[in-house]
Amino acid sequence: MNPDEIAGYRTVVLEGCDGVGKSTLGERLSARHGFTLVHSPRTPDHLDLASRYRTILAGEGKLLFDRCFISELVYGPLHRGRSRINWPQAIDLAESVIQRDGVLVHLTAPPAVIRQRLVGRDGEAAPMEEISALVTGYERAFSTLSDYAHVLTLDTSLLDLPSTG
Secondary structure (H helix, E strand, O other): OHHHHHHHHHEEEOOOOOOOHHHHHHHHHHHHHHEEEEEOOOOOOOOOOHOOOOOHOOOOOOOEEOOOOOHHHHHHHHHHHHOOOHHHHHHHHHHHHHOOEEEEEEOOOOHHHHHHHHHHHHOOOOOOHHHHHHHHHHHHHHHHHOOOOOEEEEHHHHOOOOOOO
């Protein structure tokens, strides 16, 4: 699949672990196809994540998320022992993406490739065990969400995506 084919959707959620190419692909799609790029950094603990994403999804125009609610399902349990998004909320948000003529895009790559990218970009990277756990966590999350929403999976190690880091 050519990543530019994603541009036919009104809402795109790019998800995957750090170093997989979300920002690079997001910037490319935004520049070429007029998406409003929404980068989702860490949200303070006192804010309701599900409400934050519902508000953004209620907006107008073409939206492209560079990380979104799915990352909380993966990173939350790994780093904090819990997610601030529960599965009913995640399913509701995924369905909201679909109602906006959207798609969930699972960006993945082999853990060794991800680690190499992170070291090249940041000078350091998490241990391979953690990166492997993240890759597995995303696979499980997208497997569950695929029952409720359209999911495209792209192996970014097969794409020509120069890092924008």
